[in-house]
Amino acid sequence: MQSRLPDGQVQAIQGIDTCTLADAISLSRTRLRNQGYSNGSIRCVLEKSRPMVGYAVPGRIRSSEPPMVGRDFVERRDWLKYVMSVPEPRVAVLEDIDGNLGAGAFWDEAHARVHLRLGCVGAVTNGAVRDVDKIRSTGFHLYAGSLSAAQGYAHIIDMGQPVEVGGLEIQPGDLIHGDIHGIIIVPTEILAELPRLAARISFLRKQIAELCAAPHMPLETAMELLKELAE
Helix, strand or coil: CCCCCCHHHHHHHHCCCHHHHHHHHHHHCCCCCCCCECCCCCEECCCCCCCEEEEEEEEEEECCCCCCCCCCCCCCHHHHHHHHHCCCCEEEEEEECCCCCCCCEEECHHHHHHHHHCCEEEEEECCEECCHHHHHCCCCEEEECEECCCCCCCEEEEECCCEEECCEEECCCCEEEEECCEEEEECHHHHHHHHHHHHHHHHHHHHHHHHHHCCCCCHHHHHHHHHHHHC
């Protein structure tokens, strides 16, 4: 479980878009360039003006069939207690393990409001979400594989273990960053360096933009800048 990081460092990366942050991580050579980000199987349902940043609170759900015991929908007090055990800000990450993904939606207006009140800034799932228009006004971030009109039998079956959502394995307490392009896991060991690296990426992009706007673009200069960005 990730311990709470300095608030200033976490807040600093909220001002960086996810693409630039991903490039900054690549520039650091902390991990391989094809690791640490979600694929196209999940999408940002509600576009926000600022990225989502928070510590992962993982769990697993089913929605196509009722739970083995109890009511159709299982309210898990232990889940809410587990949510509160993770440092704020929090991101709830629920892996739908049904063969029929998105057969029902765990995330709706009621659950979004309760989790927001408990310090969750958003939710990520490979399953379905609903009440999108009602959730929009709350400020809660949503990333999902699909939309659904109904809950079905959506219920939590376990929590606190690694999950896989959008092709990305997420550990409890991982620092998640996301915007309209998807989500990434932020390597916390370089968190303090990321704003500087992101600024370098932005500077190179600005140079390329100015070069392309000039009456005559020196091709060699453009190639050098593109090479520096790629490396």
